[in-house]
Amino acid sequence: MDVVSPELNSLLPDEIMDTEAIVMDDDPPSESPAASGQSQPSDDAPVPMETDVPAVPEIVSLCSDAPPTQRTQAGTTSTTTGSTLCSTTSATQLLLTPSTASSSSLTLRPATASTLTSTTPKTTSSLARVSLTSGGLQKLSAPFTLSANHQIILNKVASSPGADTTRSPGTTTPTTTTTTPGGQKFMVTAIGKSGQPIVLQLPHTGSKPGSVQGLGEAKANPQHFKVVTRGVRTDLKPIMVGQAVSSASQVSTLQAQQLKTVQIAKKTQVSSAGPIKFVFTKAVNNKGLTAQTSVSNVITGRVLSTSSPVTPPRTITLSETLSSSSSSKIAISPLKSPSKLTVVSVASQVPNSPQKSVSLPLNMAHLGHQILVQQSTATSPAKVVSSHSTAQTMKPVQTVTVGGVGAPQFKTIFPLSTPSNVQQIQVPGSRFHYVRLVTATTGSSTGQAGSPITNSSMTAKPLVVNTTQVRMSVPIVPAQTMKQVVPKPLTSSGQVLTTQTQQRLIMPATSLPQIQPNLTNLPPGTVLAPAPGSGNMGYAVLPAQYVTQLQQSAYVTLASSSGFSTPTDIQTQARLPLNGLSTSGTAFRPRKPCNCTKSQCLKLYCDCFANGEFCQSCNCTNCFNNLEHETDRAKAIKACLDRNPEAFKPKIGKGKEGESDRRHSKGCNCKRSGCLKNYCECYEAKIMCSSTCKCVGCKNFEESPERKTLMHLADAAEVRVQQQTAAKTKLSSQISDLLTRTTPAITSGGGRMPYTFVTKEVAEVTCECLLEQAEQAELNQQPQATAERMILEEFGRCLMRIISSAGKTDCPSINC
DNA sequence: GAGTTTGAAACT
DNA sequence: CAGTTTCAAACTC
Structure with missing residues (x-):
């Protein structure tokens, strides 16, 4: 199964990919049929995604290192290397590798001896006890040692090879928790075949003793967990996101699952190296199909996946930045527009759902990150992937549940600014999964501020799996300079966005199952939030601008409470480029108000609507482009997407190779304007017409004298405008200065007027x-x-x- | 500011 | 897909 389907990838503008940092490795073609099932094989095709990889990234990765040998359909494997281990050239890799199928040892291996020694000199000779939880309840205590090569070897106790093959659904995955000498804890969930050793390679600590280079970890908080899930077994679906990656999954005994790796790149605040990437594995169902094993290798931040015979591992790279989040662009924005597409799902939970649920523990602790995880769910019902196998008490996690039978799923992860409780919500009949994000109170969050420990079992409720494919591209809007104008007050109680909460609620839906838009094509910056008046079942598609201000406060709150963020984070995030432009120049640039009268601002005629924004300070009449009419708005969006799936994508995108960087994706169709007036979209965008245009009498080409003349005139006019503006500014300044100087004299009586x-x-x-x-x-x-x-x-x-x-x-x- | 022109969007 | 209509922005006066 692919992390990102080709379809989805095709929908992503190039510009987005340029600025996003999610790295996904190409999946072997062989895994497509297994993971995607019959529904959409196209989604399983490898989708390369551009990644913004730092020059010197520190990578902590967990990759599935499937054996080259073939694996049986039942999930048994003859591999000699066990599940995953992926290494990178960087010394900060976190490797989890079962050594052999027959072996029951877990090995934590620091990447390099030098790095471990520098940071945790005591570890070389220390012998620690590792608590292993096997079978969900049984705890096994396994000693681990740090070898000379800085591998922590976790030896499983009382594990029998092949025993897991008969594991019934619901059986939790063995989990190993260990603490490194540096105070860093690792939670290792052995989802792979029992008896296989797990090798954890400690991340590079560099020259900063005591500092932990983990997911979202701050130096000040070295005591944290890193949960690593082994994905050897194909019937398990461990998903690890964030610093604490815990996984527990109920296993379908009849179906082998693919091993999926998720890599999260993150830049530590003080790390001299680049962002650390975490690669964690996820087992997905491969329907028992054998596939060629691929080996995941992380090379300089890139992950080269290695798939096991039956379950080709997938690697998802999730980038996260601690301090300088501007460089780590994780969000996969479906649109490269000033506004980001933010999908936040909030819905009422449907209890007692027979469908399988997958919880995705997540404690990104950082904003501006977007994680797109595609998950292939098994056909077996009632699959639950959760971290409850671990005995650790974890923080609330942001979980996105994606389900589906025999169809690839996208798992959306919402890194929130503050610890939030997550309630996974099942939407019957809906293609989407929703998660209710409950913002944790400040008091509760402060206790664990900075702690990467997450536990999905505490707050995350089991999600419900839907039957159809789910694609959720959830770009978390980075901290940007935001508009401070709230379109309209929200009237609904409960799951309503508030400026003081760090959560953003998203996606529509249950009330509008028929209008479920393709999330990847939602208007830029769309946030799905509960619609007022619709209760828990209603969702609103909110423009990103509407949410950005909420995020602004969220960032601030995060910085003050989480310990992961610092004011530097906020400042950096605030400078994040917005659609290629500096937010300083765009954030406060008000959109020209529309004047719609008949379209209700629910047609693409309306620029506000076309840009995925609510009408604000517009002159429109009978406007439905607001939260109060979210139902109609959602329908309108759906209608637009039905007509044109790319309706909300920016028209001006990159051109082909060797062509101009910017070109109209569709081309204009001008007849009379000669493409030299703003009627022409090309001219309006200040680009020249291209071969895609169908214009007549076009004069908007490079050598056009008319165009040159107009350009000169435009330049001259612009200069005049600038001069006038400068003059006005100067005059205003002088007046203000004069008033400032005269006022005290008047008031003081020294120089009475x-x-x-x-x-x-x-x-x-x-x-x-x-x-x-x-x-x-x-x-x-x-x-x-x-x-x-x-x-x-x-x-x-x-x-x-x-x-x-x-x-x-x-x-x-x-x-x- | 009213009226006209224009071309994209929507519709058939 | 092509022709027509609708629509709102751009433009002109």
């Missing part, structure tokens, strides 16, 4: 004085000239009195 002492009374008195002079001149029968002189002289005297009294605090008094 004329109006402060030329009061009405003063003016009246002055006039009376002048009239008195006129009357006297008239009584004395003075000539007019003399009278005028007398009046003027009196006026002068009045002015002198006024001026003399201006400096006094008292009201000036003028006496004739």
Whole structure:
């Protein structure tokens, strides 16, 4: 089964991939039929995804290292190397490898001796006890040793090879928990064949003793767990995400499962090296089909998967950044638009679901990460993958459940800013799985702040599996400079987005099963949230902009409580490029308000709708593009996607090889404008028409004199605008400065303005004085000239009195 | 600001 | 897929 189906991958714009860091290895073709089932084999095709790999990445990976030998359909294996181990060239790999099928030892192996020694010098000779939980309840204590090569060998006790082959569904996976000398705990779930040793290669600690380079771990919190699931057995589905990767799964005895590896790249805050990538395995159903074994190798951050005969392992790379999240772009945004597609599912849980549930423990502790996990579920009912096999008390995890019988599934992981409880929700008849994310309270989160320990069994409820394929691309919107305007207040109670919660609720659905849009093609920045008035079953497709501000607060909260994030994180995330543009220039750039009158803003005529945004401060009438009309909006989105699956994808994308970087994906169809007016989408996007255009009389080409003229004019106009803007800004500044300087003088009384002492009374008195002079001149029968002189002289005297009294605090008094 | 033009979106 | 209609933005006056 593929991590990302070709279909999905094709929907992802190139630009997105350029900025995203999810790395997925290509799966061998042989696994397609097994994993995807009959429904959609196309999804199983390998989908290369670009990854933003740091130059010097530190990689902690768990890969399935399936043996080259073939595996039987029943899940038994004749492998000599057991389940997975993948190594990278980096010394910070975390390797989990069962050594032999007959062996029951687990080996934790540090990547290099030097690294382990530098960080944990005591470990070389230490002997630790490893608690193994076998069969769900049984705990086995196994000693482990750190070998000279820094491998921690966990020796299973009382494990019988091949015993797991008859394991009934619901049987938990053996789990090994160990603590490294550096205070780092590893939880190893032996989902593979019992008796196989697991080798954990400790991540490179570098020159920073005590620091742990783990998933989302901070230096200040070395005590954490890293749960590694062995995916040897094909009937198990361990999924590990985040620092604590715990897995427990109920096994379908009749079906072998593929081994899936998920790699999470993460950049440590203080690590000198690049992001650490975690590769964890997941066993998926392969329907007993034998496949050629592929070996997963991680080379400089890249994972080369190795699949076992029956269950080709898959590798999913999940990138996560601790401090400088700008460089770690995990989110798989289906759209490369300023707004991210964020899918948050919230729905009421359907208890007692007969369907299998898969919980995905996740404690990414970082925002701005997007994890896309495709999971192939077995046909056997009631499969449950959870971490309850471990005795560890873990933090609430963000879990995304994806289910489906015989169909590849995408598992969506929502790294949340704060520990959140996750309630997995089954939506009968819906293709999507939903998870209710319950934001943990601040008090509860602080206790485990920074702790990577997660336990899906505590808070994550079993998810329900649906019958059809589920694709969920869940780009977690990175911390961006966000709009601070909330479109409209949410009125629904309960699962309503609030600015103070770190969770974002997502996807629609139960109430609208018929309008389930393809999540990959949702409008950019769409967030699915519970729709007001629809209760738990309603979901709203929220524009990312609507959520970004929520995330802003979430990031802040995270930084203060999680311990993983720092103000640096926030600042860095805030600078994340937004659709290739700096958020500083785009975040506060308001979208031009629409003026829709008849479309209800639910057609692509409306730019707001077309961009996946709510109408805000628009001039539209009868607008339905808001949360209050989410039902209609969702239908409209669905309709648009039905007409054009790429309706919400940006039209301007990258061109072909050797062509211009930007080109209109569809091309214009201009007839009269000559493609030199904004009617033309190409011209409007400031790109030239290409061969895809169907325009007539096009003048929007490179050598077009008209175009050059227009460009010059446009440039000149732009210069003028800039100059005017600068002048206005300067003038405003001067005015402001003037007011700033004059105001204190006025208030202080040191330099009173004329109006402060030329009061009405003063003016009246002055006039009376002048009239008195006129009357006297008239009584004395003075000539007019003399009278005028007398009046003027009196006026002068009045002015002198006024001026003399201006400096006094008292009201000036003028006496004739 | 009203009216016209234009081309994408929607519809048939 | 092509032709037509609808629609809202762009444009003109």
